[in-house]
Every structure is written in C-alpha cells, then in structure tokens.
Amino acid sequence: MKSPSEEDWTRLDKAVAGTVVRPGESGFGAVSLPFNRRFAATVPAGVVSVASVVDVQRAIAWARELGVGVAVRGGGHSYAGYSVGPGLVIDLGPLNTVSANASTGLVTAGGGASMSDVYAAIEPCEMAFALGNGATVGIGGLTLGGGVGATSRVHGITADALVATTLVTADGEVLRCSADENPDLFWACRGGGGGNFGVNVSFTFQAQPVTDCATYVLLWHMEDAEKVFSVVQRTMRSAPDAFAARVGVSTTGPDAVVSCIGQHLGSAASLKEVLDPILSVAEPFRTMINDRTYWQAKNDLLHETAAGAFAARTSVLTQPLSEDAIDAMLAMVRRWPGGGNPDGGGAALFSWGGAINRVPAGDTAFPHRDAMFLLSMDTSWAERDSREVVDANLGWLAELADTMAPYGGDRSYLNFTDPDLKSWRTAYYGDNYPRLAEIKRRVDPDGFFTFEQGIGS
Numbered sequence: 001m002k003s004p005s006e007e008d009w010t011r012l013d014k015a016v017a018g019t020v021v022r023p024g025e026s027g028f029g030a031v032s033l034p035f036n037r038r039f040a041a042t043v044p045a046g047v048v049s050v051a052s053v054v055d056v057q058r059a060i061a062w063a064r065e066l067g068v069g070v071a072v073r074g075g076g077h078s079y080a081g082y083s084v085g086p087g088l089v090i091d092l093g094p095l096n097t098v099s100a101n102a103s104t105g106l107v108t109a110g111g112g113a114s115m116s117d118v119y120a121a122i123e124p125c126e127m128a129f130a131l132g133n134g135a136t137v138g139i140g141g142l143t144l145g146g147g148v149g150a151t152s153r154v155h156g157i158t159a160d161a162l163v164a165t166t167l168v169t170a171d172g173e174v175l176r177c178s179a180d181e182n183p184d185l186f187w188a189c190r191g192g193g194g195g196n197f198g199v200n201v202s203f204t205f206q207a208q209p210v211t212d213c214a215t216y217v218l219l220w221h222m223e224d225a226e227k228v229f230s231v232v233q234r235t236m237r238s239a240p241d242a243f244a245a246r247v248g249v250s251t252t253g254p255d256a257v258v259s260c261i262g263q264h265l266g267s268a269a270s271l272k273e274v275l276d277p278i279l280s281v282a283e284p285f286r287t288m289i290n291d292r293t294y295w296q297a298k299n300d301l302l303h304e305t306a307a308g309a310f311a312a313r314t315s316v317l318t319q320p321l322s323e324d325a326i327d328a329m330l331a332m333v334r335r336w337p338g339g340g341n342p343d344g345g346g347a348a349l350f351s352w353g354g355a356i357n358r359v360p361a362g363d364t365a366f367p368h369r370d371a372m373f374l375l376s377m378d379t380s381w382a383e384r385d386s387r388e389v390v391d392a393n394l395g396w397l398a399e400l401a402d403t404m405a406p407y408g409g410d411r412s413y414l415n416f417t418d419p420d421l422k423s424w425r426t427a428y429y430g431d432n433y434p435r436l437a438e439i440k441r442r443v444d445p446d447g448f449f450t451f452e453q454g455i456g457s
C-alpha cells in the first residue's frame with residue numbers, strides 16, 4: 001500500500017464536504033478507535049468522515065488513484081476490527097439521518113445511523129423491525145451481516161425487513177438495490193457481510209406496528225446452572241414465537257451467575273405461563289417479570305457493555321445441547337482464566353428460529369434458517385492487562401470452542417465475527433458462499449474492498 005503525501009491529504013480534504021483527520025489531530029480517536037479495543041493498535045493513516053454520497057465517491061476515487069487501502073466504518077462495532085485498517089477509513093458517522101413514514105411503515109436510515117438513531121425515528125410512529133441491543137451499534141454492520149434481535153422470532157432478522165439499499169461500488173457507481181433493481185446485490189446485502197461489495201449509503205426497511213409486551217430477568221447461582229440450561233432448552237421447543245430467551249452463564253472470577261433474560265410479545269401474565277417450568281425447576285435469587293411498552297422493553301434489554309477488548313466464538317445449533325454438552329461447557333466456564341474487564345467470560349444460548357426459519361436458506365445471503373439456538377462463547381479483558389492474560393483468555397476461548405465443537409455444528413454467526421475462524425467461508429455463509437464470490441467478482445473485480453475475511457479473499 002502506498003503512503004499518500006501531505007499534498008494528497010490536502011487534496012482529499014478539499015474534495016469532500018466532510019472532514020479529514022489524521023493521527024494526532026483533534027477528534028481522530030473518536031472516528032478511528034474500534035469499539036473492540038483488541039484492535040486498538042491498528043491506526044489508520046487518515047479518516048474521512050463523509051457528509052454525502054458524493055464524498056463517498058470522491059474518497060473511493062482518491063484511494064483508488066493512490067493505491068490506498070480502505071476500511072468502511074459504520075458504527076465501529078465489528079468484533080474483528082474490520083472497520084479499521086492502516087490506510088483510509090471511510091467513516092459514515094455523519095450519514096445518520098433516519099426518516100420514518102407512519103402510513104407506509106417505510107424507514108430509511110443513512111449508512112452510518114446507529115441503533116439509537118433508528119429507535120429515535122421509529123418510536124413516534126409506534127412501529128419497529130428487529131434491531132440490535134447496543135445503542136451505538138451501526139445499522140450498516142448489523143443489517144449487512146444479518147441482524148438478530150429479541151423480536152426476531154416474530155419479525156425475522158434485520159435484513160429480512162430490508163426492502164432497498166443504495167450502494168456506492170468500487171468504481172464509484174451509485175446503485176439502488178431491491179428485489180427489482182440489482183437483485184443479486186440486494187440478495188448479497190442481506191447477510192453477505194459489511195465492507196464486501198461497496199459502501200451502503202442508505203437502507204430502507206419495512207417496519208411493523210408494535211404491540212405492548214413483557215420483559216423478564218431471572219438470575220440463579222451456579223449450582224442451578226445444569227437444571228436451568230436444560231429446562232430453558234426444553235421450554236423453547238414448544239414456546240410461541242412471541243417468546244425470546246437468552247440463557248447464559250458468566251463469570252468474573254470466583255463466582256458465576258446464571259441468567260435467563262428476554263422479551264415476550266404478550267402480557268406479563270401470559271409470559272409467566274411460558275416461564276412456569278423454568279421458575280419451578282430452581283428458585284431464582286432475582287426475578288423481574290414486567291408488562292412493558294415496546295420502547296420500555298427495548299430499554300430493558302439494551303446491553304451496556306464495559307467495552308475494552310473482547311473475543312467471541314459461535315456455533316449455530318439446530319438441536320438443544322445434551323446434558324453432557326452442558327456439563328462440559330460449565331466445567332470450562334469454571335476454569336475462566338480471569339482478566340480486568342468487568343464483562344468477564346462465559347457462554348450463552350440465544351433463541352433463534354420462528355420467523356427466521358420461515359425464509360428459505362438461499363433466499364438471502366444469511367444461511368442459518370434452521371437454527372434453534374445460537375451458542376455464543378465469549379471472553380473479555382482490559383486494555384491494561386498483560387500479554388499473558390490476553391493469551392490465557394484467547395487460549396481458554398479456543399479450548400471452550402473445541403470442547404463444544406462435537407456438540408454443535410460447524411456454522412457460525414458472521415456478526416459475532418471470529419477473526420481466528422479458519423473455516424469462515426462455509427461457517428458464515430454455508431452453500432451461499434459461491435454465489436457471494438461470483439457477485440463479488442462482478443461488482444468489485446479488482447478486490448478494492450478487501451479485508452482478512454472478505455468475500456473472495
């Protein structure tokens with residue numbers, strides 16, 4: 001990759017309506033630091049925060065002319081740090097306008113809008129679609145990688161609600177993609193992963209009217225873990241689509257907490273009926289079950305994370321975990337090596353299925369249309385932790401994933417990106433990978449948009 005001269009940077013700065021910042025300049029950290037500090041050592045040569053579609057075209061043209069690599073930044077939350085690189089970061093942050101039309105249910109979000117930007121626009125219209133539970137997560141990365149939320153068993157994945165997206169390609173063309181226009185690219189933008197085909201400057205979704213609902217938080221001590229995991233999995237077999245659960249075990253050291261958290265698109269009274277077998281198996285030390293408006297529920301489930309550095313591995317499960325598998329998982333969690341991040345380490349099952357599975361696996365690029373749960377295994381550490389602590393955490397996570405491999409499948413969720421995953425092509429995309437690679441060859445023949453787990457690499 002070439003190093004642009006000072007004149008080159010000045011030329012870019014003059015060419016765009018947005019801003020260009022370089023290392024050491026005011027505001028550089030805010031637009032260059034990845035949310036996952038595991039990748040904080042990657043410092044871009046410059047960041048262009050684009051103010052318009054034309055800015056995106058000019059930034060691409062500038063980078064192409066000079067042979068500079070680019071990374072596209074939406075919300076900056078890539079688990080694998082794929083929105084930062086050593087060259088030019090195209091920061092979509094200023095493209096965060098969201099408009100919502102209550103009569104058509106159509107919601108159009110700029111490519112750099114965050115979850116909170118989208119929620120702020122849709123709440124007054126009392127309509128929604130499946131969204132992520134991190135306020136600063138970007139709509140771009142979420143949608144392009146699929147997007148699973150607490151209402152996905154009713155609403156499908158975020159990408160299922162997408163009806164159109166506008167993309168700036170590697171040769172600067174602006175393409176509208178929908179079922180009727182550039183349908184191949186539209187297919188690829190629903191689960192094919194961000195940063196692969198171009199810069200998505202806007203996304204249009206079809207939202208649904210919201211209903212009141214209920215949320216719950218149940219907590220147990222570690223001694224009840226086996227019983228709780230077993231009963232939640234059994235309950236999910238017959239639970240209505242309206243019910244969603246995340247059952248997890250997490251530890252920050254000497255003790256571990258077992259939790260079952262979720263949302264039900266019905267009343268608290270009907271939620272209690274679904275939860276009855278779970279509540280009867282072991283008494284939680286904390287129980288919260290409440291009627292909620294849709295918007296209160298969204299706030300209840302917002303995941304506040306300590307950030308710092310983290311890593312995750314996932315396994316898409318089509319069957320519940322066996323008792324042996326649960327025992328093996330819990331034994332590994334008891335051996336978590338420790339670290340300075342209050343998020344600790346652990347494992348969780350997210351309920352998938354329902355509406356997600358009513359779309360055929362080849363209809364969109366997101367292939368996991370037969371799953372019952374996503375098993376997510378994760379660990380975290382503080383930036384100040386020593387290399388030994390980091391290595392111990394990554395070693396533990398690899399061992400946990402190896403331990404669980406015989407019980408799960410060989411598929412993973414792209415949006416919980418695992419940069420250490422070797423089989424990522426089939427794990428993330430299944431049978432859809434060859435079509436994605438073919439679309440990539442057509443739309444970006446020179447591989448201008450490239451990164452470690454990029455399509456075609």
Ligand SMILES: Cc1cc2nc3c(=O)[nH]c(=O)nc-3n(C[C@H](O)[C@H](O)[C@H](O)COP(=O)(O)OP(=O)(O)OC[C@H]3O[C@@H](n4cnc5c(N)ncnc54)[C@H](O)[C@@H]3O)c2cc1C
Nearest residue numbers: 074075076077078083132133134138140141148194195200
């Ligand atoms: C705290 C937290 C909560 C989360 N909650 C959920 C959840 O509830 N459900 C879920 O499914 N996932 C969730 N995730 C995972 C999340 O969906 C992914 O990390 C996602 O990739 C983040 O998107 P981003 O735009 O914020 O990240 P970025 O790092 O900016 O982007 C991720 C990838 O997409 C590309 N990209 C982003 N925007 C665009 C665009 N407009 N055009 C082209 N390429 C683009 C980037 O180049 C990069 O390759 C969560 C992650 C975190 C850290």
